[in-house]
Amino acid sequence: MHKIFQIAKNGIYRTLTHGRFYFALFVNFILIKQLTDCIRNFSEAVGINVSPWLFPFLMQQSYIQFLFLAGATLLFCDAPFIEEGSYFEMIRAGKKKWLAGKLLYMLILSVLYTAAVMLLTIFLLFPRITFENKWGKVLGTLAQTNAAAVFGNDYISLDYKIILKYQPIEAMVFSFLMAVCVCLIVGLCVLAINLCFKKVPGALGGIAVALMSYFQKNFSNLYAMSFFSPASWMDIALWDRKVTLSYPSVNYMITFLILSIVSLCACSMIVFWRTRDVLRKKGEY
Numbered sequence: 001m002h003k004i005f006q007i008a009k010n011g012i013y014r015t016l017t018h019g020r021f022y023f024a025l026f027v028n029f030i031l032i033k034q035l036t037d038c039i040r041n042f043s044e045a046v047g048i049n050v051s052p053w054l055f056p057f058l059m060q061q062s063y064i065q066f067l068f069l070a071g072a073t074l075l076f077c078d079a080p081f082i083e084e085g086s087y088f089e090m091i092r093a094g095k096k097k098w099l100a101g102k103l104l105y106m107l108i109l110s111v112l113y114t115a116a117v118m119l120l121t122i123f124l125l126f127p128r129i130t131f132e133n134k135w136g137k138v139l140g141t142l143a144q145t146n147a148a149a150v151f152g153n154d155y156i157s158l159d160y161k162i163i164l165k166y167q168p169i170e171a172m173v174f175s176f177l178m179a180v181c182v183c184l185i186v187g188l189c190v191l192a193i194n195l196c197f198k199k200v201p202g203a204l205g206g207i208a209v210a211l212m213s214y215f216q217k218n219f220s221n222l223y224a225m226s227f228f229s230p231a232s233w234m235d236i237a238l239w240d241r242k243v244t245l246s247y248p249s250v251n252y253m254i255t256f257l258i259l260s261i262v263s264l265c266a267c268s269m270i271v272f273w274r275t276r277d278v279l280r281k282k283g284e285y
Contacts (some may be wrong), residue, residue, distance in 0.1 A: 003097050003101065004093075004100045004101040004104055005101070005104070006093075006101070007093060007100075007101025007102065007104075008101045008102070008108055011102065011105035012108055012112070014083075015075070015109060016112075020074060020075060021075060024074050024075055025071070025113075025116055025117065027067060027070075028067060028071055028117050029120055031063070031067055032064070032117075036121065036125055039054070039139075039142065040124075040125060040128045042141075042142065043125075043128040044128060046137075049136075049138070050125055050128055050129055050136060050139060051131070051132055051135060051139060051168065052121075052125060052129055052131060053139065053172055054122070054125065054139070055117075055118045055121045055172055055175055055176070056162055056166070056171040056172060056174070056175040056236055057139070057143075057158045057162065058121055059179060059234040060159055060234075060237060062213050065210070065214075065232075066210045066214055066231075068179070068210075069210035070210050071113065071117075072110070072113060072183040072186045072206065073186055073190065073203050073210065075109060075113060075187070076109075076186060076190045076191070076202075076206065077190060077201070077202065079106070079191035079194055080099065080102050080191055080268075080272065081102055095272065095273060096269075096273065099268070099272050103265060106184060106188070106191070107184055110180045110181075110183035110184045110187065111180050113183060114180045114183055117179075118172075118176060118179075133167075133168060139158060140163060143158035143159065143160040143162075159235075161237040162237045165236075165239075165240060166236065171236060174236050175234065175236055178236065178253075179234055181261070182209070182230045182231055184261060185261060186206045186209050186210070187206075188264035188265060188268065189202065189205035189206055189208075189209055190202035190206045192268050193205045195271040195272055196267070209230065212228070212231050212232065213232040216229050217232070226247050227248050227252070230256070230260070233248075233253050239253075
């Protein structure tokens with residue numbers, strides 16, 4: 001286990017000292033800032049600070065879902081992350097432990113990336129922010145009225161169903177966990193495609209997962225896609241089976257996510273273990 005954790009730790013260190021991680025955050029920053037500016041302007045106009053629980057509402061927007069998962073695809077596009085020093089790591093740890101360490105690395109990176117984006121949604125509300133364990137008047141008003149459009153933002157709509165169905169901390173936790181799981185699935189899709197199809201870039205699989213939500217929301221005849229679109233499930237307002245009968249139940253989502261993660265991991269492991277000369281196939285030697 002020590003070798004597995006060490007490989008994951010080395011991967012995280014390399015990622016956090018690489019510009020790709022910060023570029024993915026910067027792209028998210030640009031769009032999220034445009035949306036939070038509207039909310040801060042409204043907060044200033046009414047003289048009431050806003051609570052920090054914005055992340056679940058942003059994860060409802062299909063374009064933010066796409067951008068968020070496109071960033072994840074960028075982080076995972078070179079899976080299985082064979083680089084300088086991988087040959088010696090593989091010899092010392094063995095191929096099985098080396099790949100297990102890379103899978104653990106992908107999980108940790110999914111958590112860190114999601115947490116960083118969530119913190120962005122809080123940071124960008126400063127200084128018009130107040131920390132309280134309730135939704136607050138600003139988010140409540142924006143969710144029930146067209147105040148956002150009045151203040152110049154027609155692109156974000158805060159769904160009042162989230163306020164009715166969840167407590168703030170509960171919504172943040174559910175949104176965070178779902179975002180982490182979907183990020184991980186994106187990474188595992190990229191990994192599996194890179195290993196199984198040498199001439200097909202795995203990033204195409206990550207982008208496909210990211211685009212599913214857009215097509216499912218914007219083309220009514222594709223509603224059945226919601227049963228195979230993890231990106232769509234980041235909208236926790238739709239987790240109410242009684243209201244959205246054409247939408248998968250929470251139990252279905254959990255089962256699908258578990259089976260997908262296990263299947264993609266198993267597929268990647270089998271292909272990787274059967275590949276005798278991984279480094280040569282990746283073109284390093």
